Amino acid sequence: MRFLPKLERKFRRWKKLKKSPLFRKLDILCESARKRTFQQTPDADYVKRLQTEYGEKGGKELSYKRREQFMYNGSFHEAVGSILLTAQWFAMMPVRGVTAKHPSSLSFSWRNVRTCCCLLFIMSMLINLSLTIYKVLNGSITFNNVRPLIFKSCICLVCGTALNLARKWPELMMHWYEIEQDLPQYRTQREKQRMAHSIKMVMFVGMMLSFAEHLLSMISAINYASYCNKTDDPIRNFFLLTNDEIFYVFDYSTPLALWGKLQNVYSTFIWNYMDILVMIVSIGLASKFRQLNDNLLKFKGMHMAPSYWSERRVQYRNICTLCSNMDNAIALITMVSFSNNLYFICVQLLRSLNTMPSVAHTVYFYFSLIYLIGRTLAVSLYAASVHDESRRSLRYLRCVPKDSWCPEVKRFAEEISSDMVALSGMKFFHLTRKLVLSVAGTIVTYELVLIQFHEDQDLWDCDQSSYS
Amino acid sequence: MWRMQMRRQRIGRRCQRLRQQLQQHGRAWLEQLQQRRAWRVDCARPRHSHSPDGSFHQAVAPVLVLAQCFSLMPVRGVRAASAQGLYFSRHSWRTWYSLAYICCTSVDTLFTINLAVHGTLDVRSVEPIVFHGSILWGSYHFLQLARRWPALMRRWAHVEQQLPGYENWRQREHLTRRIHSVSLALLTLSLMEHLLSILSAVYHDYCPMRKDPIESYLYADAQQLFYVFPYSNWLGWLGKIQNVMLTFGWNYIDLFVIIVGMGLSELLARLKHQLQHLVERPMPELFWTYVRTRYRSIVELIYDVDEAVSGIMLISFGSNLYFVCLQLLKSINKMPSIVHAVYFYFSLSFLIGRSLSVLLFVSSVHDRAREPLRLLQLVPPGGYHGEVSRLASELSSDNVALSGLRFFSITRKLCLAVAGSIVTYELVLIQFHEDEKSWDCVAQPPLH
Numbered sequence: 053m054r055f056l057p058k059l060e061r062k063f064r065r066w067k068k069l070k071k072s073p074l075f076r077k078l079d080i081l082c083e084s085a086r087k088r089t090f091q092q093t094p095d096a097d098y099v100k101r102l103q104t105e106y107g108e109k110g111g112k113e114l115s116y117k118r119r120e121q122f123m124y125n126g127s128f129h130e131a132v133g134s135i136l137l138t139a140q141w142f143a144m145m146p147v148r149g150v151t152a153k154h155p156s157s158l159s160f161s162w163r164n165v166r167t168c169c170c171l172l173f174i175m176s177m178l179i180n181l182s183l184t185i186y187k188v189l190n191g192s193i194t195f196n197n198v199r200p201l202i203f204k205s206c207i208c209l210v211c212g213t214a215l216n217l218a219r220k221w222p223e224l225m226m227h228w229y230e231i232e233q234d235l236p237q238y239r240t241q242r243e244k245q246r247m248a249h250s251i252k253m254v255m256f257v258g259m260m261l262s263f264a265e266h267l268l269s270m271i272s273a274i275n276y277a278s279y280c281n282k283t284d285d286p287i288r289n290f291f292l293l294t295n296d297e298i299f300y301v302f303d304y305s306t307p308l309a310l311w312g313k314l315q316n317v318y319s320t321f322i323w324n325y326m327d328i329l330v331m332i333v334s335i336g337l338a339s340k341f342r343q344l345n346d347n348l349l350k351f352k353g354m355h356m357a358p359s360y361w362s363e364r365r366v367q368y369r370n371i372c373t374l375c376s377n378m379d380n381a382i383a384l385i386t387m388v389s390f391s392n393n394l395y396f397i398c399v400q401l402l403r404s405l406n407t408m409p410s411v412a413h414t415v416y417f418y419f420s421l422i423y424l425i426g427r428t429l430a431v432s433l434y435a436a437s438v439h440d441e442s443r444r445s446l447r448y449l450r451c452v453p454k455d456s457w458c459p460e461v462k463r464f465a466e467e468i469s470s471d472m473v474a475l476s477g478m479k480f481f482h483l484t485r486k487l488v489l490s491v492a493g494t495i496v497t498y499e500l501v502l503i504q505f506h507e508d509q510d511l512w513d514c515d516q517s518s519y520s
Numbered sequence: 521m522w523r524m525q526m527r528r529q530r531i532g533r534r535c536q537r538l539r540q541q542l543q544q545h546g547r548a549w550l551e552q553l554q555q556r557r558a559w560r561v562d563c564a565r566p567r568h569s570h571s572p573d574g575s576f577h578q579a580v581a582p583v584l585v586l587a588q589c590f591s592l593m594p595v596r597g598v599r600a601a602s603a604q605g606l607y608f609s610r611h612s613w614r615t616w617y618s619l620a621y622i623c624c625t626s627v628d629t630l631f632t633i634n635l636a637v638h639g640t641l642d643v644r645s646v647e648p649i650v651f652h653g654s655i656l657w658g659s660y661h662f663l664q665l666a667r668r669w670p671a672l673m674r675r676w677a678h679v680e681q682q683l684p685g686y687e688n689w690r691q692r693e694h695l696t697r698r699i700h701s702v703s704l705a706l707l708t709l710s711l712m713e714h715l716l717s718i719l720s721a722v723y724h725d726y727c728p729m730r731k732d733p734i735e736s737y738l739y740a741d742a743q744q745l746f747y748v749f750p751y752s753n754w755l756g757w758l759g760k761i762q763n764v765m766l767t768f769g770w771n772y773i774d775l776f777v778i779i780v781g782m783g784l785s786e787l788l789a790r791l792k793h794q795l796q797h798l799v800e801r802p803m804p805e806l807f808w809t810y811v812r813t814r815y816r817s818i819v820e821l822i823y824d825v826d827e828a829v830s831g832i833m834l835i836s837f838g839s840n841l842y843f844v845c846l847q848l849l850k851s852i853n854k855m856p857s858i859v860h861a862v863y864f865y866f867s868l869s870f871l872i873g874r875s876l877s878v879l880l881f882v883s884s885v886h887d888r889a890r891e892p893l894r895l896l897q898l899v900p901p902g903g904y905h906g907e908v909s910r911l912a913s914e915l916s917s918d919n920v921a922l923s924g925l926r927f928f929s930i931t932r933k934l935c936l937a938v939a940g941s942i943v944t945y946e947l948v949l950i951q952f953h954e955d956e957k958s959w960d961c962v963a964q965p966p967l968h
Contacts, residue, residue: 440926447823450816450914454809454907462910469917489927493941500948 121153126244127232128336129155129225131251135332138255140166142321143173144214147221155229158222167215173318174211180315181208184297195502199399200297206392207319210326213384220381227377228336231370235340236347243346247339251332254434258331258427262324265420266317272416276409326389327431333378334435334475334483340371341441348448355453361460368445368464372473375438379475386435387477390491393428397495400424402502432491435483439474574692575680576783577603577673579699583779586707588614590768591621592659595666603677606670618663621765625656628762631744638747643949647846648744654839655769661831662776668828675824679787679817684794695786699779702881706778706874710771713867714764720863773836774878780829781882781922787818788888792895799895802903812911815892819920822885826922833882834924837938840875845942847871849949879935886921886931 071079124130136150146166149157161167181204188201238244277289288309292299295312302308344367351360379386400421408414449465474482481487572578584598594614597605609615629652636645686692722737730736735756739746742759749755791814798807847868855861893915899908921929928934 446918447820450819450918457906457910462913466913466917485926486928497944500945504951 123241124245124248126238126247127155128228128247128340129158131248131336132332135251135255135328138259139214139325139329142318142325143170144211144322144325145218145221146170146215147218155222155225158225160219160222167218170211170215170218174208174215176311176315177204177208177211177319180297180312181205183301187297187300190300195505196399196402199396202392202395203323204319206388207322209388210322210385213382213388214329217381217385224377224381228374231367231374232340234370235343235367238343238346247336250339251335254331254335254430255328258324258328261423261427262320265416265423266320268412268416268419272410272412275412279409323392324427326385327393327427330382330386330389330431330475331434333382334438337371337375337378337475338434338437338441340374341438341445344368344371345441345444345448348445352448353451353453355456357456358458358460361458361464365460365464365467368468372442372471375442375473375475383476383478386475386483387480389431390477390481393424393431394491394495396424397421397428398498398502401495401499402506405503405506428491429488432483432488433485435475436485436487439472439482439484442471442473443468572693572696574686574695575602576676576695576786577606579696579783580779583699583703583775586703587662587772587776590765590772591617592662592769592772593666593669594618594663595669597670603670603673606673608667608670615663615666618659618666622656622659622663624762625652625659625766628652628744628766629656631748635744635747642952643849644846650839650842651770652766654835655766655773658773658832658835659769661829661835665828665832672824672828675821676783679821682814682817683787683790695783698786699782702778702782703775706771706775706877709870709874710767713863713870714767716859716863716866720857720859723859770839771874773832774840774874777829777833777836777878778881780825781878781885784818784822784825784922785881785884785888787821788885788891791815791818792888792891795892795895799898800900802900805905805907808905808907808911811892812907812914815911816914819889819918822889822920822922826926830923830925833922833930834927836878837924837928837930840871840878841938841942843871844875845945845949848942848946849953852950852953876935879930879938880932882922882930883932883934886919886929889918889920890915 130153133151136145136147139145140147140150143166146160146164146169148159148161148164148166152158181201184200184204188198191197273294274286274290277293278286280289280293282289282292288304291309291312292304294316295309298308298312344364348364400417404417404421408417446465446468449461449468452461472482474484476482578601581598584593584595587593588598591614594612594617595606595608596612596614597607600606629649632648632652636649639645718737721740722733728736729739730751735751735753738753738756738760739751741763742756745755745759791811795811847864851864851868855864893912896908896912896915919929921931923929
């Protein structure tokens with residue numbers, strides 16, 4: 053019965069009314085006695101005490117907000133609040149209290165509405181996936197045809213991982229908060245807002261572009277569906293084309309089509325969101341390193357006491373621990389995101405050799421290709437910035453003057469130079485800037501090999517149904 | 521009373537200790553004192569008032585002036601006596617010239633893309649697009665660099681002044697002469713290559729598109745323009761000028777990268793030269809502090825320079841990789857005449873030589889930065905202070921090298937990696953290759 057607090061309160065009141073008249077009278081007597089004693093003592097306010105006892109909020113008192121409540125305190129929890137809230141609309145990250153001021157109000161429970169939605173979505177996604185597997189297995193299996201299969205299984209995997217991440221999220225955020233409190237604080241509001249601003253911009257730009265991409269894909273699908281008329285109804289044509297895996301098994305029906313479309317929208321969001329999540333976590337980690345580096349830069353080349361250095365070293369170590377914790381938590385998402393991007397870039401580049409049937413197709417295709425490459429590049433560069441920022445401290449340590457060179461500084465420098473601090477894809481690869489080049493090289497090599505087996509798909513041939 | 525006694529005793533003890541030390545290390549101390557003077561005071565004066573003072577700023581001045589003639593690096597005061605005279609201004613004619621050039625190149629690039637899109641797209645037909653695009657990107661980066669150049673040069677000069685002075689005029693002129701000879705050689709070779717290309721195009725034109733050979737050459741040279749506009753002489757000459765400037769810019773990107781690499785490795789070499797003489801003697805800790813701070817300032821300078829020029833590095837390496845691949849692929853083709861073959865093999869070897877020299881000159885920064893580590897191993901146990909061990913640990917753990925936008929750091933190992941990838945791509949590309957018959961006029965794009 054702990055689903056909703058409002059229901060629970062009503063239930064308690066109802067239980068109170070159910071009491072026998074004698075008990076009620078006794079209660080009232082007791083209450084009045086308490087009231088009298090409170091009125092005798094001057095500074096106690098009875099109403100407030102009563103409210104706190106019954107857990108009710110004062111309806112008469114106007115709740116007013118102060119300026120401080122709207123100002124960022126520069127914490128990561130606060131910066132990602134709205135982003136997690138958006139994700140919750142799309143059945144991801146079912147954590148309660150994401151927009152709260154303090155991370156201690158975060159909680160995860162299996163009986164929450166969000167969690168149920170998330171589980172429901174995963175179930176329906178699994179059904180969709182099995183339908184897709186059925187369709188793919190019945191056709192020919194090629195590099196190009198397994199595209200929807202890979203897409204959907206990645207979404208399922210990411211959803212499951214995100215659910216697991218949501219369970220750990222309150223603990224992670226508390227850890228993050230404790231470390232943040234310990235770091236040298238920024239003075240100005242602008243510096244505090246910087247991280248939150250870049251996180252929001254990444255989310256906004258990413259979502260807008262993915263929305264535009266989705267719209268363009270719909271336009272090109274409508275265009276194609278109107279060309280390949282299977283039935284008279286244009287809407288039906290469109291759904292038959294986009295949800296071909298469902299109608300491969302079942303007959304056409306509107307609820308099924310709507311379900312497929314909803315599924316499509318959700319999975320597109322999640323597909324983009326996994327990259328954005330990796331970007332956001334790496335922006336957060338990099339900004340924590342930067343916060344420390346800014347402090348080190350402020351005192352660069354100055355004579356500092358050994359206690360200053362030991363303090364900074366402990367803070368650096370804390371951030372490294374945080375980085376490895378976050379890495380463990382999101383490693384699978386990073387891995388899926390990178391391999392997914394690699395596969396899709398290969399497929400799209402290969403498809404760029406095809407002749408495009410119409411202008412709508414061409415626009416959609418090149419837009420989505422550029423968007424995909426840009427997104428992959430952005431993920432890699434943002435993730436690599438964690439490593440870059442962590443190495444930057446070493447440059448400041450090199451400039452410590454001779455007089456203040458102490459074992460603590462030496463230890464700090466050695467720890468930085470020997471450690472590898474970076475996000476990783478399940479420890480298979482570290483996300484550094486050098487990875488970008490090796491991924492690009494890999495893509496070119498695969499592409500050159502794949503081109504040899506490529507045959508031009510005639511998209512105007514409606515029977516082939518190679519559209520996806 | 522007792523205080524006076526104490527003080528006297530303390531002074532006496534100190535004197536005694538000093539005397540002992542002087543007796544023990546008398547000769548070594550004298551030497552060290554002399555050396556300390558040597559590494560602080562710049563004793564040798566220039567031979568003539570107009571002979572170079574050994575600074576990088578003066579050494580690159582003629583190269584930058586030449587670049588400004590071709591509208592790159594619009595910074596004012598490159599011929600000033602010191603780096604203090606450098607400044608960047610938006611209202612200078614150089615900046616406007618450079619901006620106009622960038623605009624012209626972008627328009628030209630658009631025409632080129634237009635031409636390529638209307639033909640078939642493959643590795644060979646995108647050559648002009650890559651050529652134009654890389655130079656456009658390069659000239660934009662030069663414009664950005666020009667804004668940072670004065671501050672960078674002032675830092676460079678500051679680092680140079682802190683380094684030990686030159687012993688004689690030969691050392692002083694070493695950097696200047698090297699930069700001048702390398703740029704002279706590279707520019708001469710590129711001029712030769714360009715002239716040969718004109719020669720091979722004019723005298724053995726198998727598909728004359730116009731009656732006049734010069735007109736025909738101009739037509740072929742600015743094909744992207746005449747794909748849109750009808751032929752006119754002045755447009756042809758305009759296209760030719762644009763082409764010359766682009767070719768210069770293409771060579772200049774590599775030249776600039778070489779010069780920066782040479783300047784930085786010269787700084788490290790000067791420090792190493794001084795260390796070489798003194799490293800086997802027991803030097804005081806102060807000397808090692810001096811060496812370490814100088815080394816650190818050079819490394820910080822390298823990081824700053826890298827941040828400023830790494831975009832140009834990336835474009836230089838990327839375009840070299842592409843063009844070497846392409847030219848190697850073309851070498852399978854049959855040559856229509858001897859002049860064509862001479863031109864082709866000259867240009868291929870020039871391209872490979874240029875790419876290799878860029879790589880070697882730039883990677884020498886990394887090699888030079890590691891060299892002091894070897895020398896530190898020669899320090900005698902008496903002179904092994906905390907500063908020496910700090911310097912050694914810094915040297916061994918830092919990776920000091922120029923980089924291409926920090927995606928790859930340029931070391932000698934890169935050479936083999938690039939060669940390996942060229943071979944891989946080449947093997948794959950050969951399979952798709954069809955012999956391009958340059959004397960087959962039917963295969964050429966049709967006339968208007």
